[in-house]
Amino acid sequence: MTNPRIKKIAATFAALLIFTFWGYQIYRVNFAKQVTEEALYKTVSEKIQATGYAIRSENVIANPYGGVLQYAVSDGGRVSSNGTVATAYSSVTTAGTKDQLDALKNEKQLLTDLQNPGNSYADSLETVGQQISKQMISLLNNSESGTSITADKQQLQYLLNKRQIIAGKSPDFSSRLSEIETQITQLSGTSNGQALGTVTTDKAGFFSSHVDGYENLFPINSVSTLTADDLEKEYPKGTVQDHTVGKVVNDFFWYFACTVPAKDANRFKLESTVTLSFPFASADEIPATVIAINQQDENSDAAIILKCDRMNANLVNLRKETAEVTVNQYSGIQVSQKAIHFETLTKDVKQADGTVTKQTQKVPGVYVMYGSEIRFCQIVQLYGDGTYVYCDPSPSADALMTDDTVKQYDQVIIEGTDLHDGKVID
Numbered sequence: 001m002t003n004p005r006i007k008k009i010a011a012t013f014a015a016l017l018i019f020t021f022w023g024y025q026i027y028r029v030n031f032a033k034q035v036t037e038e039a040l041y042k043t044v045s046e047k048i049q050a051t052g053y054a055i056r057s058e059n060v061i062a063n064p065y066g067g068v069l070q071y072a073v074s075d076g077g078r079v080s081s082n083g084t085v086a087t088a089y090s091s092v093t094t095a096g097t098k099d100q101l102d103a104l105k106n107e108k109q110l111l112t113d114l115q116n117p118g119n120s121y122a123d124s125l126e127t128v129g130q131q132i133s134k135q136m137i138s139l140l141n142n143s144e145s146g147t148s149i150t151a152d153k154q155q156l157q158y159l160l161n162k163r164q165i166i167a168g169k170s171p172d173f174s175s176r177l178s179e180i181e182t183q184i185t186q187l188s189g190t191s192n193g194q195a196l197g198t199v200t201t202d203k204a205g206f207f208s209s210h211v212d213g214y215e216n217l218f219p220i221n222s223v224s225t226l227t228a229d230d231l232e233k234e235y236p237k238g239t240v241q242d243h244t245v246g247k248v249v250n251d252f253f254w255y256f257a258c259t260v261p262a263k264d265a266n267r268f269k270l271e272s273t274v275t276l277s278f279p280f281a282s283a284d285e286i287p288a289t290v291i292a293i294n295q296q297d298e299n300s301d302a303a304i305i306l307k308c309d310r311m312n313a314n315l316v317n318l319r320k321e322t323a324e325v326t327v328n329q330y331s332g333i334q335v336s337q338k339a340i341h342f343e344t345l346t347k348d349v350k351q352a353d354g355t356v357t358k359q360t361q362k363v364p365g366v367y368v369m370y371g372s373e374i375r376f377c378q379i380v381q382l383y384g385d386g387t388y389v390y391c392d393p394s395p396s397a398d399a400l401m402t403d404d405t406v407k408q409y410d411q412v413i414i415e416g417t418d419l420h421d422g423k424v425i426d
Helices: 002-030 092-114 117-121 125-145 150-166 174-188 220-225 228-232
Strands: 035-038 040-055 058-062 068-071 084-089 197-200 205-208 244-249 254-260 273-277 285-295 302-308 320-336 340-350 356-370 373-378 381-384 388-391 411-415
Touching (some): 084 244, 092 150, 125 150, 220 254, 228 254, 228 302, 254 320, 273 302, 320 381, 320 411
Antiparallel strands (some): 040 254, 040 320, 068 084, 205 244, 320 388, 340 356, 356 373
16 A cells, blocks of 8 residues: 555656756756856967076176275176276275265265256256156165165255255255365375275176176077077086176177977077066066077977077076066957857858859857847957967958957857857847
8 A cells, every 4th residue: 555655756756856857957048147258358478487597798807906895887787898897995994985985075066066056947846856756766776676875865865955946945055065075074084995906897798796607607609509408407506716806798699598398399480589587586578589499309398599688787697597488479359268169150152253152161159149149259269378268359251150250348158058149038
């Protein structure tokens, strides 16, 4: 008596499950909401990380005097042939006295300049305001890099005083000038501040106070022949002699030689321009030219040799660094990878003799909401990063199997079911 009843309940439960399942499927197909994402025009960079060496024509400069050095040029600064790069003093105190004298003489010159009304009234408040802003930025940058900011502070004070004069105020500098004269006399009357000698360079170029022992690791005249094996070896540090002042990079051009995996080697083209940045050493982005792609075979790592023509305090001290290389930039309509579907389409193609033939092709595209209607738009991909695809905004009509392609601000469907061209959503 119990068995028939249990069977009836089981059958009813199974029927309810089947009904629920098919009801859900019908709902998904006909009533589930389509999730869309707005297509936007964007520019994206194709980047590769690579580790390599900065290679320059470098001449190490020795200090024949010993003592304490006071540099005449900062790292990355230009120095002429036979120009002074540093002055040697017998002690820190002696060098400090020379610094004090130079600072006092500079301040005296600035205050004397302010006493000449013609030097101030020639400028406007707006012009001086812009100069003050730039000087403050320079002071902050030098402060962060550890460079002396004495001259920056004096120049900023000079500009603030100049603004007061232009605004109609007349500061009195006579007391400060008298004080400066007294201090200069006192410092000049001692034996302090006398130099042991000046250190010069016989080569013109960019100066660096940093010598790392790898100055002659790779000969500059054979840099284009370097291989991945050459760049991936571990090299011992060369000997740095005592009393070394620094070095001069005496060629306008320098090189960054790096290795990339085989899969990335074909992204580089000879004589093409790429962009280099060194995220662990500098915020600068610099253009570079690909002068060599040295690869044993298509399955081996490649040595990429890049030629650069920019130099500053950060770049002059680079050696072995990890770089971010921008090999290409693409501008196009950004759509989610999730939105891409492949459809087989057919269109009429008019031949040269006037006849019309059918062309059938499977093409990638996205479904776009136009009001309550769904349309399939073919895309022509320029670049994809795995998350988004960047599409040509103006492909030729010959490249399309649809009447149009995706456009900026289109509502592209990234989630939905039973998608097909011409479907109407209530």
